[in-house]
Amino acid sequence: MHPGILFALVSLAFAGFLDVAYKLFADRGESRGCFLSAMAVVWLVMQTAVLAGTDQDLTLSRVNWLFGLAAGVAITASNLAFIESMTVLNVSLSSTAYRLNTIGVMILGVLFLGESVSLLNYAGIGLGVAAVLLLYQRASDLREEVTSKAALFLGIAVFASAARASYGVLTKAGLNAGADPTSLLLIAALCWAVGGLVYALVWERKLRLTLRGLGYSVLAGLLVFGTVNSLIAALANADATLVIPIANLSFLVALSVGVCLRLEALTRQKATAMVLAVSAIWALSASV
16 A cells, blocks of 8 residues: 555544544533644644654754744644634534545645646545535534525635645645654644634633543544644645545544444444445546
């Protein structure tokens, strides 16, 4: 198996478990900003440990700072906008809009990275988008007083999707320009930690995380560490237009775990989405 595909699948698996961890935390009603900041600190500690354990030198060159900050701001803005969109929109609609960042990656990858997209790429991306759209379930429980805000918050969810696509493309562009992967991830983790803290202080206006909430943060931080490190390894070995569409199908793992834990039921619609997602991975893998 091509190493880019292999690392993308590993990232997919980590991200799927991360989705489950986030869902379990979100139901607790604690500070989302503190959660994001705490998990970023865990990620930062793990990334620093890797740096120390592998005798790598931290090279904060101009290219590392430029692409590290740009990618860090993009992923932080993406996370915060995604969280904010869920305060009005139902989770299904927010998640669907967010996962469609595959389209943004394809457009940005072709325009700014000069990547080519084959017919199998198009087929795989199309199957992946169809799988995501199948997961959307219209909710009838939106409160009447917030429906007038729906268009605005859908726009915020679309912004989150665009920012997530920008993160992947900026990371790939940084690698192409000779940036150090570990330095990129350290800077991104720092941006994430600061962004979560600012969100908690300025927007939520609360700094509260219970011991169990802290436990979820540690777990999520370890999963984020696995997700981003395997993703950047995949990007180092293959095009962003190939890697990120595969990694975006993490709902395969999240849905499987959710069904096993009885957090949700496996409907015919969800099963069809899973089949389409597997077909998308096959088509994208075959395009290498």
